[in-house]
Amino acid sequence: MSSTTQPIPHYIRPWPSGWTWRPTWFGGLHGSERSWAIAFFLPYVAVFLAFIVYPVVYGIWLGSDPELYAELFGQPRYLTTVLNTLLLVGVGVNVKMFLAFLLSGFFVIPNRWIKALLVLYMLPWALPALPAFLSLHWMLIGYGGFLNSALETWFGIAGPIWFNSYPLALSANILSYIWKWMPFWTLVFVAGRMAIPQDIYEAAAVDGATGIRRFTFVTFPLLANLYLICTLLSTLWTVGDFTTAYFVSSGAPALQTETLATFGFRMAFDQGYPRVGIAAVMASLPLLVPLTILLMRRVQATEVQL
Amino acid sequence: MSATTAVRRVGHRLHSRLHYRVRRYGVEGVCLLLGLAIVIWSLTPIYNMWLIALSLHGDIFSGDLWPSNPSLESFRVVIYEDFWYLARFWHQFGNSFYVGLMVTFLTLFIGSLASFTVGRMRLRNGWMLTNAALMTYVIPASFLAIPIYRIMQIYGLGDHLVSVIMALTTFATPYAIFIFSQYGKSIPMELDESARIDGANPWQIYFRIYLPLMSPALVAVGTYALLLAWNEYLYNFLLLSSPESMTVAVALAQFLNSDESPWNYMMATAIIYALPPIILYYGFRRHMAAGLTMGGVKG
Numbered sequence: 001m002s003s004t005t006q007p008i009p010h011y012i013r014p015w016p017s018g019w020t021w022r023p024t025w026f027g028g029l030h031g032s033e034r035s036w037a038i039a040f041f042l043p044y045v046a047v048f049l050a051f052i053v054y055p056v057v058y059g060i061w062l063g064s065d066p067e068l069y070a071e072l073f074g075q076p077r078y079l080t081t082v083l084n085t086l087l088l089v090g091v092g093v094n095v096k097m098f099l100a101f102l103l104s105g106f107f108v109i110p111n112r113w114i115k116a117l118l119v120l121y122m123l124p125w126a127l128p129a130l131p132a133f134l135s136l137h138w139m140l141i142g143y144g145g146f147l148n149s150a151l152e153t154w155f156g157i158a159g160p161i162w163f164n165s166y167p168l169a170l171s172a173n174i175l176s177y178i179w180k181w182m183p184f185w186t187l188v189f190v191a192g193r194m195a196i197p198q199d200i201y202e203a204a205a206v207d208g209a210t211g212i213r214r215f216t217f218v219t220f221p222l223l224a225n226l227y228l229i230c231t232l233l234s235t236l237w238t239v240g241d242f243t244t245a246y247f248v249s250s251g252a253p254a255l256q257t258e259t260l261a262t263f264g265f266r267m268a269f270d271q272g273y274p275r276v277g278i279a280a281v282m283a284s285l286p287l288l289v290p291l292t293i294l295l296m297r298r299v300q301a302t303e304v305q306l
Numbered sequence: 307m308s309a310t311t312a313v314r315r316v317g318h319r320l321h322s323r324l325h326y327r328v329r330r331y332g333v334e335g336v337c338l339l340l341g342l343a344i345v346i347w348s349l350t351p352i353y354n355m356w357l358i359a360l361s362l363h364g365d366i367f368s369g370d371l372w373p374s375n376p377s378l379e380s381f382r383v384v385i386y387e388d389f390w391y392l393a394r395f396w397h398q399f400g401n402s403f404y405v406g407l408m409v410t411f412l413t414l415f416i417g418s419l420a421s422f423t424v425g426r427m428r429l430r431n432g433w434m435l436t437n438a439a440l441m442t443y444v445i446p447a448s449f450l451a452i453p454i455y456r457i458m459q460i461y462g463l464g465d466h467l468v469s470v471i472m473a474l475t476t477f478a479t480p481y482a483i484f485i486f487s488q489y490g491k492s493i494p495m496e497l498d499e500s501a502r503i504d505g506a507n508p509w510q511i512y513f514r515i516y517l518p519l520m521s522p523a524l525v526a527v528g529t530y531a532l533l534l535a536w537n538e539y540l541y542n543f544l545l546l547s548s549p550e551s552m553t554v555a556v557a558l559a560q561f562l563n564s565d566e567s568p569w570n571y572m573m574a575t576a577i578i579y580a581l582p583p584i585i586l587y588y589g590f591r592r593h594m595a596a597g598l599t600m601g602g603v604k605g
Contacts (some may be wrong), residue, residue, distance in 0.1 A: 032507065033427065036508035037423050037427045040419045040423040040427070040512070041419070044419065044420035044483075047476050047479065048438065048476075051454065051457075052442055052476060056453070058457060059450065059452065111337075114341070117341050117345070120348060120349070121348050122587075126587040128579065128583055129539065130558060130576070130579075131355065131573075131577070131579060134558075134572065135351045135355040135358075136351050136354075138354065138358060138569060138573075139350070139351055144366070144367025145367070146357060146371070147350075149370070150371060153369075153371055179348075179351065236444050236445070239446060240448040241448070242539075243539060250562075260449075261448040261449065261451075264452065265451060265452075265540075274452050278453070292441065295444060296441075
């Protein structure tokens with residue numbers, strides 16, 4: 001009697017205590033419910049397998065040859081490309097997020113003309129990237145471009161030929177990137193600030209937190225998580241940025257200002273080495289994977305609404 | 307109370323009022339300056355588009371800050387398809403619309419079905435699907451360009467609008483699943499249960515109860531998908547090559563094939579191409595805010 005009621009020693013248990021065996025996936029459903037669930041589920045699984053899993057596996061297979069990486073790192077252009085991508089991410093994303101955060105404080109001021117200004121300020125984001133970047137390219141083209149003409153007419157300065165110099169062309173890319181995407185993140189932070197209940201501020205004001213102290217002790221701690229998640233998300237997207245480098249500087253001067261995505265693209269489609277192109281992109285995985293894991297943990301831990 | 311303290315008190319009041327006024331006007335002045343800087347920063351590239359589009363071909367790089375002979379000639383050329391890059395412009399415009407609408411429809415359909423199964427039918431291990439979706443949302447789409455280009459040819463979809471539609475649907479659906487599963491949590495489960503007791507099958511619950519209640523999220527995600535499809539360039543360019551199947555984005559970038567293209571025609575095309583998303587954005591701004599802004603600090 002007593003032997004049967006004795007608890008099973010933990011080392012015999014197949015899995016940790018508290019776990020019970022449950023049928024996976026559709027096991028909890030019955031009969032027609034189950035077939036409905038499978039039918040509802042099928043379209044997404046089909047799309048996922050055909051257009052995500054298959055390309056990813058195919059890409060890994062294409063880029064699996066170690067010799068490709070030796071060839072890749074032997075290319076001097078690849079190292080500049082990596083540097084450019086890191087600069088775009090390191091400088092572009094952070095400056096953009098920081099300015100967006102500051103500007104969101106300006107745009108929450110309850111004032112009629114500031115609300116009207118926000119509508120106008122969103123225009124770069126509402127515009128498709130292609131026409132916006134084409135315009136920026138022709139604006140900065142150097143002699144006869146709008147920026148240099150304006151500098152000449154109003155200030156008597158002869159502007160540089162932007163795309164002939166590596167630092168200037170790279171800065172042009174980064175500034176254009178900030179111009180295009182800052183409005184969106186500002187809007188995100190405006191929404192974040194609006195979601196902070198007013199009584200928190202009132203309570204803080206009673207305790208003496210006003211002005212700069214209100215910002216450092218109330219607003220920033222409440223938005224820190226949102227700021228971190230947005231920065232991570234934006235970093236991941238920017239590592240794969242294609243349009244900015246492809247249209248603003250078009251790689252000028254002499255394909256020195258390319259990013260990973262445009263380098264892979266040119267390798268694959270202009271020069272006919274798709275495997276090198278894949279390898280160039282795959283080499284960014286050591287950066288992408290930890291960032292993705294960090295982001296997913298953050299999102300799950302804080303339940304920030306994406 | 308002596309006279310001196312009264313005088314001092316009045317003086318103090320005057321001084322603080324002055325101080326307040328200086329402060330107030332100072333703050334307003336700083337706000338105005340900042341506002342002016344924001345206007346110049348945001349509008350200069352957009353003004354440049356109009357400047358080039360309204361110039362005649364010979365005047366483009368003459369260094370004028372406003373068009374010396376403003377003319378609508380380049381818009382006329384685009385509208386009447388009077389240049390060889392633009393020979394099929396309205397057909398391509400239609401292609402863009404077709405791709406946009408199909409991507410919107412498929413994203414809403416596939417995304418809402420998947421999130422219905424995970425959220426409402428108590429699918430076991432549904433979190434794995436949501437996580438897989440988040441992964442796809444986060445990984446840059448441009449990194450899959452080379453394999454997807456090859457795979458579309460394997461599927462026999464080269465130079466076919468279906469290839470772009472499927473690729474863009476794949477990239478828009480994860481976001482849809484997210485917003486739908488977040489939004490779906492606000493719809494009480496009791497509705498489904500009472501419908502089930504009344505004999506409704508899952509399709510009826512999905513179609514008659516779930517979808518109507520989800521309409522704000524559907525509008526937000528639909529706008530997102532439409533804008534994504536209209537604005538996307540890389541996949542349009544890779545997967546579509548003939549003038550018959552091109553979308554406007556690809557047609558627009560064709561001008562870059564030559565160094566001596568009529569840039570005023572290109573800018574006029576760019577402006578016409580940019581109008582639908584801007585109209586859509588400003589028309590649906592309030593609805594998009596529901597999901598697009600990722601706001602809401604819940605933690």
